[in-house]
Amino acid sequence: MDERGPLCVGIDPHASLLASWGLDDDVAGLERFSRTVVEALADTVAVFKPQAAFFERFGSRGVAVLERTAADARAAGALVVMDAKRGDIGSTMAAYAETFLHPDSPLFSDALTVSPYLGYGSLAPAVELARTSGAGLFVLALTSNPEGAEVQRAVREDGRTIGATMLGHLAAENAGESPMGSFGAVVGATLGDLSSFDLDINGPLLAPGIGAQGATAADLPRVFGAAVRNVVPNVSRGVLRHGPDSGALRGAAERFAEEIRTAVSG
Template sequence: MTGTTSLTTPEPFGARLRHAMDTRGQLCVGIDPHTSLLAEWGLSDDVAGLERFTMTVVEALGGTVAVLKPQSAFFERFGSRGIAVLERAVAAARQAGALVVTDAKRGDIGSTMAAYAATYLDKDSPLFSDAVTVSPFLGFGSLRPALDAARISGAGVFVLALTSNPEGAEVQRATVPGGASVAQVMLDHITAENAGAAPLGSVGAVVGATLREAGVDLAVNGPLLAPGIGAQGATAADLPDLFGSALGNVLPSVSRDVLRHGPDAAALRKAVRAYARQVREAVAGAGNVDGNTVR
């Protein structure tokens, strides 16, 4: 008997993220081309300025950080030309070795959710990303098209659980019959999705670093994306108390406090090294030492 069938199973996002965090460090840098940041960089608030800003960040940091997180809204505001910049940025960042989490916070039902999944989680899509942020507040089951698409393509999803904005508490801290918070219900669903995954599940949770206390079980066997470092007021030193034993799976995210150092690439990299060092020291101080650094 001769002949073999080549069926390539993509490496899961969780495994790829674990390797990236272990070798490049636990840091995500957002790409948020705010109008004010474009002005600080001396750039025009148009597609040309957007592209210059975005590609400068990708070229400076794509070979250094574990994750780059473009915020889709800042590209969408320029219409199709802005989306074209996002497409180029996603491809260039992945080519440079960074994982890309597209921050789109999509959430819907049925065929519409399936279309969102095809946009970000289908390898044939020009916006294919390593992961995408999603909103579960039409019910966790509404995310099934995205969860299934991510599994097939080896991508991941980050599910909003406890966000960094104060307004989120009115929904996320609300309780269901039995007394659990909505956030805990979502985290329980995530834990179930990640059951048996090693070294890390591919379904993550978004938990704001600005929270003073979690009040939920964060042991979801998946990554915890923690926005709010820097301009929103959280620091790396806040992470151990908030995340406890889950600290090793936390991906702190900083945006404006790094991006304001542009357009000089060396200054951007210096800012990233400073934040990476702070995160590394916070993790090491809590006893979660892996000995790896961001170079």
């Protein structure tokens, strides 16, 4: 992010976006969309976040496109955060981890989004494999969807919210790491003042919500406070709507990165 700019671009090929690009809602459209985004941006954008569901809906051929998308992005020097939000227990969680975090997997990614709401300890297989492979995790902690508060803002017997508890677990994972650890949290950029939460987890904070969801780069210091320099701001439709023109995609990404850089450094 220091070298390429503080921006994560989502790759979200949902049907309406394919249509706006003049593409059919099929595997050929999916492949054209994904290849265009990667070819336009992978040599300049720091991070991509493919949304696995939009590829999986096309079955094995869609997953094959996802494999190529992740591999091509990484080959061009970008990091890939696979947005799959996996969460389970025991051997099933271990299998999910193998799918996305083992270096020999065709879907290997630099990081994976995971859900801790079967208990943080259920993520242990993913934590262990991420450490071994040099990858990372982004754990759902304070998400921007309204329904998330039902669980994440619930208060435990010790007086802490569930979201704060997840942040505490991540701080423990990252303790002593320099310049920071590889175990991050997903924290929505649309949530407003989060000063009641300790966001200093010594790890990255993946922040969706900038652009179409209503948050702006200027909101980041207010939302994240002193932790703002550890934020990985994600923009999806705000960049993707400028396709299929490669120059327009690149221009949009550059504008967002500069706006974020100015807001964070200011």
